[in-house]
Amino acid sequence: MYGRSRERVNRPPVLIAPPLTLEWTQDLTAGIGDGSPVLVDSMLFVGNLRGELYALNARTGIRVGWVALGNAIQGTPLINGNLAIVALSGPHEALLAYDLLEGKVRWKQILGDLHVSPLLIDTQVYTANTSGTFFCVDRATGEIRWTFELPGNTTLKGIRSTPAGTDSGVVFGADDGAVYHLDAFTGKLRWRIAGDAAIQAPVVIFRKTAYVTTLRGTIMAMDITTGTLRWVNETGRPVFGPLLVDSIRAVVGTTGGQVLAFNSSSGTPLWSRDLQSPVNSGLLGSDSVLYVGTLKKELVALRTVDGTVLWREAVPGRIKTTPVAGIRRIFVATDERLILSFRESAQ
Secondary structure, eight states, X not given: OGXXXXXXXXXXXXXXXXXXXXXXXXXXXXXXXXXXXXXXXXXXXXXXXXXXXXXXXXXXXXXXXXXXXXXXXXXXXXXXXXXXXXXXXXXTOEEEEEETTTTEEEEEEOOSOBOSOOEEETTEEEEXXXXXXXXXXXXXXXXXXXXXXXXXXXXXXXXXXXXXXXSSEXXXXXXXXXXXXXXXXXXXXXXXXXXXXXXXXXOEEETTEEEEEOTTOEEEEEETTTOOEEEEEEOSSOOOSOOEEOSSEEEEXXXXXXXXXXXXXXXXXXXXXXXXXXXXXXXXXXXXXXXXXXXXXXEEEEXXXXXXXXXXXXXXXXXXXXXXXXXXXXXXXXXXXXXXXXXXXXX
């Protein structure tokens, strides 16, 4: 899934240390939306804005297969067993399950314009549309289990914030500026917390705390159990990407070009680093290093403890999607229709 797990904590289990060397590039023939690629074993899956789902050999970049599914794929595909569950946007919008082994669509459910990356909890898939409806559907059949409408949504404000989940709940932000926590089994509202602006960044959950950012640059950390605010702080500029959270820090990039670290428990500022280029996506954590993609066409490695720049590399295109990692490599999508694979230079 997007962010490696239902909690959306984008951290591989090992250090991928800079400097890195570009290993391969692959042209996807169309632009890539907000969702990152997803790595499953040695296979990299990515959707493009022409509605095509690609499977690439992650070690070589060679295209293993592709399929045209309809309209634009904005989010990250969900890969579960032999099923690719993909959210489509635009005039042919739908959530669908494509069987990767048999090469056919297993089910398709018309749910409206979908911009979020699907979430899987147990046997249920969760998604939301740009008119403000949140859905729970059965993974195997696509049958709608329940729906939740944003309350008082007469202007049809939407949901563009990719949800995160726990064993029994889902958390997401919305264009109405609020954060919602729903029961994963019934769709019942557990709590709602109002923010100061629309929320489009994905939610991140770490140790029973949900972290969200708003388009005004406000960071909110909320206790999932009680629905109370643990802390609030400001970045000063709009934020479109999720926080990168561990037991010590919550780090985020802003459209003002700053990467900011806060204490994840208290919200106290720890450090800031000016990259002099807008950051439009989430960060990738790798042990003592974090990686940032910028709109200045750079991939930058920072030391997690203090934000020191360890390495930076020019890339062909602006980075608007969150980098992902695995098999000792980092994968980056750019707005030049390219997927790039970097590996440690020592290997």
